[in-house]
Amino acid sequence: xxxxxxxxxxxxxxxxxxxxxxxxxxxxxxxxxxxxxIWLVAMGxxxxxxxxxxxxxxxxxxxxxxxxxxxxxxxxAANRVKTYGLLRADYRRIVENIPNxxxxxxxxxxxxxxxxxxxxxxxxxxxxxxxxxxxxxxxxARGRWLSSRDRGKKVVVLASDTARRLFPFENPIGRTIWVxxxxxTVIGQxxxxxxxxxxxxxxxxxxxxxxxYIPLKTLRQRxxxxxxxxxxxxxxxxxxxxxxxxxxxxxxxENIEEVxxxxxxxxxxxxxxxxxxxxxxxxxxxxxxxxxxxxTMFNVLLVVIAGIxxxxxxxxxxxxxxxxxxxxxxxxxxxxxxxxxRTDIISQFLIETVVLTASGGLLGVLFGLSVGPIFETxxxxxxxxxxxxLPPIVQTLExxxxxxxxxxxxxxxxxxxxxxxxxxxxxxxxxxxxxxLRHE
Amino acid sequence: xxxxxxxAFRVEDLCRSYFLKGETVHALKGVSxxxxxxxxxxxxxxxxxxxxxxLNVLGCLDRPTSGRYILAGDDVATLNDYxxxxxxxxxxxFVFQSYNLLQQLNVLENIxxxxxxxxxxxxxxxxLCQHLAERVGLGNRLYHRPTELSGGQQQRVAIARSLVxxxxxxxxxxxxxxxxxxxxxxxLDLFETLNNxxxxxxxxxxxxxxxxxxxxxxxxxxxxxESDTRN
Numbered sequence: 001x002x003x004x005x006x007x008x009x010x011x012x013x014x015x016x017x018x019x020x021x022x023x024x025x026x027x028x029x030x031x032x033x034x035x036x037x038i039w040l041v042a043m044g045x046x047x048x049x050x051x052x053x054x055x056x057x058x059x060x061x062x063x064x065x066x067x068x069x070x071x072x073x074x075x076x077a078a079n080r081v082k083t084y085g086l087l088r089a090d091y092r093r094i095v096e097n098i099p100n101x102x103x104x105x106x107x108x109x110x111x112x113x114x115x116x117x118x119x120x121x122x123x124x125x126x127x128x129x130x131x132x133x134x135x136x137x138x139x140x141a142r143g144r145w146l147s148s149r150d151r152g153k154k155v156v157v158l159a160s161d162t163a164r165r166l167f168p169f170e171n172p173i174g175r176t177i178w179v180x181x182x183x184x185t186v187i188g189q190x191x192x193x194x195x196x197x198x199x200x201x202x203x204x205x206x207x208x209x210x211x212x213y214i215p216l217k218t219l220r221q222r223x224x225x226x227x228x229x230x231x232x233x234x235x236x237x238x239x240x241x242x243x244x245x246x247x248x249x250x251x252x253x254e255n256i257e258e259v260x261x262x263x264x265x266x267x268x269x270x271x272x273x274x275x276x277x278x279x280x281x282x283x284x285x286x287x288x289x290x291x292x293x294x295x296t297m298f299n300v301l302l303v304v305i306a307g308i309x310x311x312x313x314x315x316x317x318x319x320x321x322x323x324x325x326x327x328x329x330x331x332x333x334x335x336x337x338x339x340x341x342r343t344d345i346i347s348q349f350l351i352e353t354v355v356l357t358a359s360g361g362l363l364g365v366l367f368g369l370s371v372g373p374i375f376e377t378x379x380x381x382x383x384x385x386x387x388x389x390l391p392p393i394v395q396t397l398e399x400x401x402x403x404x405x406x407x408x409x410x411x412x413x414x415x416x417x418x419x420x421x422x423x424x425x426x427x428x429x430x431x432x433x434x435x436x437l438r439h440e
Numbered sequence: 441x442x443x444x445x446x447x448a449f450r451v452e453d454l455c456r457s458y459f460l461k462g463e464t465v466h467a468l469k470g471v472s473x474x475x476x477x478x479x480x481x482x483x484x485x486x487x488x489x490x491x492x493x494x495l496n497v498l499g500c501l502d503r504p505t506s507g508r509y510i511l512a513g514d515d516v517a518t519l520n521d522y523x524x525x526x527x528x529x530x531x532x533x534f535v536f537q538s539y540n541l542l543q544q545l546n547v548l549e550n551i552x553x554x555x556x557x558x559x560x561x562x563x564x565x566x567x568l569c570q571h572l573a574e575r576v577g578l579g580n581r582l583y584h585r586p587t588e589l590s591g592g593q594q595q596r597v598a599i600a601r602s603l604v605x606x607x608x609x610x611x612x613x614x615x616x617x618x619x620x621x622x623x624x625x626x627x628l629d630l631f632e633t634l635n636n637x638x639x640x641x642x643x644x645x646x647x648x649x650x651x652x653x654x655x656x657x658x659x660x661x662x663x664x665x666e667s668d669t670r671n
Contacts, residue, residue, distance in 0.1 A: 007556065014545075017544075330540070334541075337499065337501065337534050338529060338557065339528045339529015339554050339557040341521070341522050344557055
């Protein structure tokens with residue numbers, strides 16, 4: 001039985017080899033369709049994988065409460081100093097009122113100039129607490145991170161780029177630098193950390209390498225909440241001020257199931273004390289779910305597109321097989337005279353069609369599986385000739401092959417073979433043997 | 441052995457009519473004869489005599505409109521397409537005027553085709569086919585394609601193919617029609633040898649020289665048997 005099937009397959013290959021170019025062109029449609037499914041899905045998966053990684057880095061158990069510049073009302077526009085954002089009181093209220101959180105990490109960040117002699121670094125000064133290191137997966141390159149004993153002290157931990165600008169050649173540990181108008185002692189330096197991309201409209205991208213970390217308490221005592229900025233040109237200087245107490249509070253919930261509920265409670269709590277909407281509550285877990293939904297939709301779309309191309313390929317196959325049946329009418333007659341039943345003829349032509357689509361499909365899968373190296377080569381070639389032509393998302397994109405897409409595309413290509421092979425095969429089987437034998 | 445045991449097949453009052461352009465054409469109008477095992481029969485007749493129709497019915501490619509065609513106890517008129525296919529494959533060996541070999545297969549594979557439809561495959565089948573190829577004198581051409589053979593050689597492949605299922609009878613349709621006189625003689629010699637070995641042969645022909653080599657001649661005219669003579 002198996003041997004017989006094998007023989008029919010061999011016969012199918014032989015018959016197809018009679019018209020190599022024709023069979024090749026017919027299989028090409030399936031090849032392209034199959035490869036398209038795998039390629040498109042791999043690209044989509046690559047994009048969404050990166051997004052998911054970033055969201056996961058934010059922590060699935062975390063709720064991020066961020067200060068947001070509110071939409072300006074008319075009176076606000078007249079004010080030189082804008083007061084908005086999260087308050088230390090908000091932090092206290094969250095910690096005191098919400099029982100199921102394991103920790104809450106406040107943070108304040110602002111642009112600030114660091115100086116050492118004639119070297120300057122326009123860094124992001126981050127006032128933070130000890131947990132900040134672990135929360136953002138920062139690692140120390142040398143020295144040590146802030147500890148609880150540093151609270152209120154004038155110590156600073158530099159990020160990699162900041163350190164490079166101020167100390168291109170020396171070891172910064174133990175040295176003092178100017179932070180604004182005061183001396184701070186450098187106690188540590190963090191490793192390079194890849195920037196996180198923006199996630200939807202909820203979170204901006206964040207580059208960690210130009211940071212300088214000081215204790216939150218020190219920031220409050222030495223720098224204060226009010227920061228003046230010089231803006232515009234024209235005659236004289238214009239100053240505007242921003243009075244912000246905290247930039248962000250990251251809340252970690254004990255139980256992952258309670259994240260959504262807790263986020264709701266925090267939002268209700270904050271609403272009570274904020275007239276304007278000068279804060280945003282971001283739930284990475286919700287973002288993750290959104291990303292998951294987007295991914296699913298995207299995948300469905302891709303599969304539909306690829307399915308259409310496979311359908312077109314299938315129609316090509318059917319066309320070829322109908323021509324084949326007509327051409328081989330006499331062969332069909334001979335086989336019928338020699339004892340072939342209708343079922344025999346159907347299986348012969350059906351297997352031939354499936355061999356055709358399956359070989360196209362298999363080659364398509366092989367080509368699809370090589371998406372990584374091929375895409376990399378293409379990308380490098382394009383980047384060599386015109387480095388600016390690719391958007392960053394494409395430059396950093398790494399296709400990820402989804403196993404299900406391989407299985408699916410192969411199954412579809414076989415299915416197309418059966419689906420579009422049945423009609424020609426039945427047509428062959430129901431030819432009148434006498435007529436078929438007489439056919440020239 | 442009684443006569444019944446020796447009968448290869450029997451046709452009784454066989455009729456076959458077609459509807460062509462609203463007209464009923466009676467191709468066979470009641471043909472009856474018995475064929476005993478081991479006979480060598482030539483069926484002759486001018487065109488339009490019902491020769492081809494009789495061939496199609498005897499070959500189980502067609503069913504009679506009325507009458508009976510008893511082949512090894514089965515009445516062909518009552519069988520369905522599947523059963524007819526099985527009978528063609530097991531009990532009848534076809535030899536055609538234009539050889540009808542499959543071009544994409546070699547000699548050995550062509551001989552093997554009827555076996556495949558009986559589910560007989562494997563090394564035994566190979567041995568049998570090789571043996572038959574040798575028997576028709578093509579032992580040294582096993583792996584040639586039909587296009588690489590002469591007409592006579594192709595017809596001998598077809599004869600080997602018709603023997604492979606050990607059929608009840610060989611049905612040859614103008615088997616020498618495309619051959620020159622020398623190869624015709626060779627092929628007829630082969631048929632004679634087979635007949636001497638006990639094979640039943642039904643030969644449809646319009647050539648007297650071919651019919652002369654058979655042992656019994658049935659002449660058809662207008663869908664009826666005109667004469668049935670033994671040489």
